[in-house]
Amino acid sequence: MRLAGRIVRTLVAALALPTVLLALWWVLTADSESYYLPPLSEILADVDDVWLRSDRLSVDVAPSLLRLTGGFLLAVLLGVALGVAIGSSRRLRAFCEPVLEFLRAIPPPVLVPVLMLFAGIGDAMKVLVIVSGCLWPILLNTVEGVRAVDEVLVETSRCYGVRGPARLWHLVVRSASPQIVTGMRQGLSIGIILMVISEMFAASNGLGFSIIQFQRTFAVTEMWTGILLLGLLGFLLATLMRLFERHVLNWYFGLRQAQRGGSR
Numbered sequence: 001m002r003l004a005g006r007i008v009r010t011l012v013a014a015l016a017l018p019t020v021l022l023a024l025w026w027v028l029t030a031d032s033e034s035y036y037l038p039p040l041s042e043i044l045a046d047v048d049d050v051w052l053r054s055d056r057l058s059v060d061v062a063p064s065l066l067r068l069t070g071g072f073l074l075a076v077l078l079g080v081a082l083g084v085a086i087g088s089s090r091r092l093r094a095f096c097e098p099v100l101e102f103l104r105a106i107p108p109p110v111l112v113p114v115l116m117l118f119a120g121i122g123d124a125m126k127v128l129v130i131v132s133g134c135l136w137p138i139l140l141n142t143v144e145g146v147r148a149v150d151e152v153l154v155e156t157s158r159c160y161g162v163r164g165p166a167r168l169w170h171l172v173v174r175s176a177s178p179q180i181v182t183g184m185r186q187g188l189s190i191g192i193i194l195m196v197i198s199e200m201f202a203a204s205n206g207l208g209f210s211i212i213q214f215q216r217t218f219a220v221t222e223m224w225t226g227i228l229l230l231g232l233l234g235f236l237l238a239t240l241m242r243l244f245e246r247h248v249l250n251w252y253f254g255l256r257q258a259q260r261g262g263s264r
Helices: 002-028 040-052 056-088 090-104 108-119 123-147 151-159 164-198 207-216 220-248 250-263
Strands: none
Touching (some): 040 220, 151 164, 164 220
């Protein structure tokens, strides 16, 4: 019963504000005669025809999700591996820091024309654009998480002879995992944005491609259905990331709760 109540409260907290905003949108546009801002009722009525009764889910939405998944996972692998290496070595961190600060200051959308020159206009370019944006929050959060490993735990593991892969996994990565997951959550939000931007350049399918095509052909209601679908996908992906975070960091949240209970 306690778990069910917690789930209900979480759902209510997550859906309350979106529901209120959609209700306001519905009411404020109910009598709208603007071509560029049709009533929400018309937009929702067209969702079925535009996305569900056609092949757009398989032709446009599925490729977008595959590119996002591939780019995000590649960014996680690179970001965690490089972050652990840089965060574990003071000399390597001092050597790499100027370059990292320079590269992170470059907005990823600016790299789209450059990546098109080297990777073409296919899926590889779009995946690389997503990687170029997702990488930095994961990498930098991993570095800071590794740097913040408790020195007492480091000395304890050394005294007990915990070395090599066991030390790396059970001490370094586990201690840094809260910040690593925070970087992943930030990177996912950036990845969704870059997924759409990359599909607006020389693409033949994808959710971003569909939205820009609707805009160019003045199919305004269809364009709004794509924007709503994009927002829904973002919400679902953020929810999945939150569930992943609760599962992976269950020990961390339990420790914090125990500490709060002990301090009362």
